Amino acid sequence: MSSVKLTNVTKRFGALEVIRGVDIEIGGGEFCVFVGPSGCGKSTLLRLIAGLEEISSGTIEIGGRRVNDVDPSHRGTAMVFQTYALYPHMTVERNMGFGLLMNGMPKVEVKSRVDKAARILQIEKLLGRKPRQLSGGQRQRVAIGRAIVRDPDVFLFDEPLSNLDAELRVATRLEIAKLHHQLAGSTMIYVTHDQVEAMTLADKIVVLRDGSVEQVGAPMELYESPANQFVAGFLGSPKMNFVRLEGGITPDGRKLALSGDQAVRAATLGIRADALEAAAPGEGALAGEVSVVERLGDSDFVHFRTSWGQELVARFPNGSGARVGAALDFAITGQTHFFDAEGLALSGITLDPAQTAGATV
Amino acid sequence: MTDATHFRAPRREGFFTPRRRRFLTSVVLAVICAIWVYPMVWMIAASFKPNSELFRNPGLIPIHPTFGNYVRAWTEAHIQRYFFNTLFVAVGSVIITTTSAALMGYVLGRRPMPGKWLLMGLMVFTVFIPQGYTIIPVFELLSRLGLGQSLWGLMLATCGQSIVVFTLLFAGYFTQVPNELDEASRMDGVGPVKTFLFVMLPLAKPIIVTVVVLQSLQAWNDFLLPLVITLANPALRTLSVGIYSFKGENFVDWGGMTSASTIAIVPIILLFLFLQRYFIDGLAGAVKG
Ligand SMILES: Nc1ncnc2c1ncn2[C@@H]1O[C@H](COP(=O)(O)OP(=O)(O)OP(=O)(O)O)[C@@H](O)[C@H]1O
Numbered sequence: 304m305s306s307v308k309l310t311n312v313t314k315r316f317g318a319l320e321v322i323r324g325v326d327i328e329i330g331g332g333e334f335c336v337f338v339g340p341s342g343c344g345k346s347t348l349l350r351l352i353a354g355l356e357e358i359s360s361g362t363i364e365i366g367g368r369r370v371n372d373v374d375p376s377h378r379g380t381a382m383v384f385q386t387y388a389l390y391p392h393m394t395v396e397r398n399m400g401f402g403l404l405m406n407g408m409p410k411v412e413v414k415s416r417v418d419k420a421a422r423i424l425q426i427e428k429l430l431g432r433k434p435r436q437l438s439g440g441q442r443q444r445v446a447i448g449r450a451i452v453r454d455p456d457v458f459l460f461d462e463p464l465s466n467l468d469a470e471l472r473v474a475t476r477l478e479i480a481k482l483h484h485q486l487a488g489s490t491m492i493y494v495t496h497d498q499v500e501a502m503t504l505a506d507k508i509v510v511l512r513d514g515s516v517e518q519v520g521a522p523m524e525l526y527e528s529p530a531n532q533f534v535a536g537f538l539g540s541p542k543m544n545f546v547r548l549e550g551g552i553t554p555d556g557r558k559l560a561l562s563g564d565q566a567v568r569a570a571t572l573g574i575r576a577d578a579l580e581a582a583a584p585g586e587g588a589l590a591g592e593v594s595v596v597e598r599l600g601d602s603d604f605v606h607f608r609t610s611w612g613q614e615l616v617a618r619f620p621n622g623s624g625a626r627v628g629a630a631l632d633f634a635i636t637g638q639t640h641f642f643d644a645e646g647l648a649l650s651g652i653t654l655d656p657a658q659t660a661g662a663t664v
Numbered sequence: 665m666t667d668a669t670h671f672r673a674p675r676r677e678g679f680f681t682p683r684r685r686r687f688l689t690s691v692v693l694a695v696i697c698a699i700w701v702y703p704m705v706w707m708i709a710a711s712f713k714p715n716s717e718l719f720r721n722p723g724l725i726p727i728h729p730t731f732g733n734y735v736r737a738w739t740e741a742h743i744q745r746y747f748f749n750t751l752f753v754a755v756g757s758v759i760i761t762t763t764s765a766a767l768m769g770y771v772l773g774r775r776p777m778p779g780k781w782l783l784m785g786l787m788v789f790t791v792f793i794p795q796g797y798t799i800i801p802v803f804e805l806l807s808r809l810g811l812g813q814s815l816w817g818l819m820l821a822t823c824g825q826s827i828v829v830f831t832l833l834f835a836g837y838f839t840q841v842p843n844e845l846d847e848a849s850r851m852d853g854v855g856p857v858k859t860f861l862f863v864m865l866p867l868a869k870p871i872i873v874t875v876v877v878l879q880s881l882q883a884w885n886d887f888l889l890p891l892v893i894t895l896a897n898p899a900l901r902t903l904s905v906g907i908y909s910f911k912g913e914n915f916v917d918w919g920g921m922t923s924a925s926t927i928a929i930v931p932i933i934l935l936f937l938f939l940q941r942y943f944i945d946g947l948a949g950a951v952k953g
């Protein structure tokens with residue numbers, strides 16, 4: 304069980320600061336996911352932990368040991384690359400055992416480790432093949448197998464599923480979750496820009512933006528109480544709806560009954576799709592014309608366009624009968640989020656749905 | 665049948681069925697091929713004819729086939745010695761060029777290095793200097809090193825001819841190899857030397873084969889350089905120079921010359937037969953992971 308601790312880590316490429324003073328603490332055995340939009344520095348951060356890039360300042364500790372100047376191979380980490388990075392000319396077996404053999408481990412032991420990893424990943428039958436004779440999903444497993452045989456304290460995954468098709472991605476996601484249980488005690492750090500992967504896999508999510516940490520926490524913690532508008536908009540599918548507020552009044556002039564100390568500072572209202580319900584005409588907090596209805600089977604995503612031209616989405620139970628072009632009113636019945644003008648979350652504000660009669664002031 | 669079938673199979677196709685078309689193509693190619701290889705076949709045929717028969721019998725099949733030419737060439741005309749001289753120079757220069765071009769190409773292709781582009785520019789520049797201009801300075805240099813009169817000197821000088829091109833070939837190849845492979849082996853704790861030997865070199869196999877073939881050809885067939893270096897020392901002659909010496913003042917021993925030539929080309933043909941698949945891969949750059 305190795306914890307990983309980053310203290311005020313920065314990374315510059317020339318004049319460009321890519322990681323700006325990041326502090327992260329990951330407990331031993333935890334599954335931690337770095338998530339954020341493209342270019343925010345997720346891969347760079349992972350490579351810093353792996354030791355493939357040198358940090359510009361700060362400290363990285365793995366298992367309580369400062370590893371700033373430790374060679375990648377001695378940090379107790381193993382990396383699974385996005386492109387798999389299998390050695391094309393070696394068989395699966397040799398790919399997995401290569402590092403160990405080169406470091407002088409006896410052949411018998413290497414073989415037993417490779418066999419064990421192959422059993423875990425169910426790739427025993429592929430051991431004699433070359434990477435080009437494997438499917439994408441199989442290559443992925445081999446890449447993970449190569450990490451497993453090293454028996455690392457910390458696994459590092461850089462978008463391991465991004466080259467797989469949708470179905471395989473879901474299946475492999477499950478396998479990785481299983482693997483984490485099987486290899487109890489291994490810390491895993493997983494980079495993705497897919498918030499669903501983050502939500503489903505993580506014990507702890509680190510949301511990054513522009514090289515800074517926006518928020519760290521358990522998935523549901525981040526989902527239910529995002530620290531700011533960025534995190535709120537990033538996690539959850541469909542995206543959270545944001546509505547501009549001015550003195551508790553929506554752009555089309557509906558007054559929301561807000562209470563709480565900070566209510567006056569609320570500049571943005573955030574509501575997830577499933578917090579909206581159909582309301583009688585003229586009685587909802589929001590109204591709009593239905594532009595698209597997505598039927599998912601168990602529910603419908605009703606996209607609607609407000610009178611001030613914003614696209615919002617509500618999640619209706621299956622068979623709602625919402626029709627494109629219909630004018631609908633929406634009542635806010637679920638959880639609400641409020642953000643100040645800087646996008647920071649405000650706490651202690653409540654919305655009284657009963658008093659939020661739709662009528663304009 | 666319906667109109668549609670007529671449409672798909674116009675009458676013209678009646679004669680040129682795919683099979684006939686293939687047959688015709690083969691015939692045409694065979695004719696071109698025959699013309700192409702005729703000089704070589706003539707040479708091989710002539711090497712089995714006695715000198716007296718050579719110009720009297722225009723056919724390819726010898727009337728009195730003989731090995732005499734070979735025996736004479738191999739022993740009396742010292743082709744044996746020339747053969748092993750050439751082999752020594754070729755094998756040595758192949759080992760030296762392949763090793764050093766791979767190493768230099770690796771560094772130029774994969775490692776950040778100050779002045780890299782200047783260095784590469786200078787190297788490319790040397791490619792454009794014709795051999796004739798450098799041959800005297802090269803000879804001079806070898807003499808000063810005390811190698812002017814030895815096969816070692818010839819071997820070294822032979823290395824220099826195409827090494828720049830080979831280095832660039834390797835450099836170009838190594839730039840394409842994804843960085844993750846290095847990184848993966850770094851994470852595995854495999855040092856740079858082992859990574860080069862066990863990861864990079866095997867991947868560069870098509871380039872290695874190309875370089876081996878081209879350098880062998882170069883060393884085997886080179887004429888000017890060995891001529892200059894062995895001018896004063898016939899014992900050091902290579903095959904190409906040795907064969908040239910069959911041309912005496914008044915008399916040309918055609919039988920000896922053709923049999924010596926045959927001896928000279930056999931190794932090259934064998935080499936090509938063994939390596940042609942990789943060689944063509946390497947030249948076409950059709951290298952897949
Ligand atoms: N070697 C480098 N030299 C200069 N800039 C770099 C280098 N590597 C990364 N960057 C920059 O650092 C920033 C972060 O890159 P990084 O690869 O970490 O993003 P990412 O979050 O992994 O994005 P993605 O989701 O697209 O993979 C980018 O703006 C990128 O241009």
Ligand SMILES: [Mg+2]
Nearest residue numbers: 345346347462
């Ligand atoms: Mg990345």
